[in-house]
Amino acid sequence: MSAKRMNLREKYQRMTRDLAWKPSYQSEDDIFPQAKYEGIIIHDWDKWEDPFRLTVDAYWKYQAEKERKLYAIIEAFAQNNAQLNVTDARYINALKLFLTGVTPLEYAAHRGFAMSGRNFPGAGPQVSSQFQSIDELRHAQTQIHTISHYNKYFNGFHDWRHMHDRVWYLSVPKSFFDDAMSAGPFEFVTAISFSFEYVLTNLLFMPFMSGAAYNDDMATVTFGFSAQSDESRHMTLGLEVIKFMLEQDERNVPIVQKWIDKWFWRGYRLLALVSMMMDYMLPKRVMSWQEAWEMYFEENGGALFEDLARYGIRMPKYWEVSVKEKNRLSHEVWSVFYNYGHAAAIHTWMPDENEMAWLSEKYPETFDKYYRPRFDHWHKHQKKNGRWYNNTLPMLCQTCQIPMAFTEPDDPTQICYRSSDYEGMQYHFCSDGCKDIFDDEPEKFVQAWLPVHQIYQGNCGGASVPEVLEWYHLKHGQDNLEYLDSQDRANWLRWKGLTEKAEAVLQKAANE
């Protein structure tokens, strides 16, 4: 007679806790040297509860099924030349931003969770971290694989890994993850699993993937949702790690709150790139950044923080500022990219009349008043004198590394400047949130590799834009500049057999 099948709880116990052992040759402090220096006090690692109770046998089974489904679709996509079915070639620029900005973060997360799994003394978090590390590697690989198909037809995809380490706006996602990975294991999981994945990741993947679905990019929808199915597990780990730290010792509460404050703001600033993707880069729009922020942060995040109130945790500091900025964020960021479109690995453009009408409708309080006049001016300038680019490099925020273009929380007409003095030098910030983060750890953030400073110091190939582009591995006139004059667009019209007039009709239809 066969043994009775174990239930989920027993199986989880056997295949996680029961595989761990107490060391006898070496002390635990020597084996796990990073476990205590952050100040987090843990009394009993066995109190760690993984709500998903996932064990390695089930993990391989379900992950294999996800992969089979994904690769079937990727193959069908390539075989059917489905890159020609997307709404408009402008859409491809959202994928360029994803591959250069997000995919390397998946790989960084793979490394980060391998490190946290090694450094946590408890078997529960070791197992969850290990699964997540493998998940993140899978995400990086499937994204590279899927998007490689686009590299055969469009510019700007050719050297994304190199660009991630060098291009000015890509230092925003890169430095975000470097900051998390150079912290201790508890801060790392608070940053990535909780603040980024639990609180904010819905705003990255849901709009990107719904955006891909709306714009008929089935390959991206599929890798996105395949990754996102793991993400649900990661979010659950994020919530669990927070609750575990808070329940173990009340002295952990202020440390955790400080990390939540820091990483909410870091993550929110990073998502500024997503805001412009949603409002400007999708030919067919899903919802506005403002609507997404209301749905996924204000409503859903609000409910989450009410849950955590009984532990003494409050909403992250400066969340009100994010709400004040929600009807201007994407417009301010797209303006920056329009200014510096000659130094970017994506094409930029001005929204057409239909798109401007959509923006007016979605942003009735701000668009016509603050942004439409600026865009009209740029439109006119482009028609009369050619496309305008800004040849003065911008000042960057020392913390988030985004050009200083955000406006005062209570005055959308005034650029927000903050600064701090540290050891005889002055440092500049885009917001109170970024200034506070610096002031708490100045010795860390003075080391920031700021692209503009580096260019001026002569570390980026030379002093002129073409020299810097060469150092970025970008081909001037091919990977950068205005979309309307791009090789991508010329090819698109040729492949689709479209006249300019037909293109305009299609673009209009996408918006209706």
Next chain:
Amino acid sequence: MSNNVFLALQNNEEARPLIEAIEQDNAEATVQHFPAMVKIDCPGRLVVKRETVEALIGRDWDPQEIHVNLISLSGNVEEDDDSFALVRDR
């Protein structure tokens, strides 16, 4: 402020009976359709019951199978052999 939990599933053949089971077992659930995705909100608690899903698909169903078509969730996860639930913890 809302105390909704939510579950987002892919809009595909495998997820449709799950959505139907959720609608049967959670009277207050609201189902919203997005491109390629379905988002289900429910105040306080949302449960997917093995028994209901099995009755709809006519085969054994393990609640962990939900991983394959899951996109996102919000709430505290409670999982055992017979159900998968999301709850607000207050």
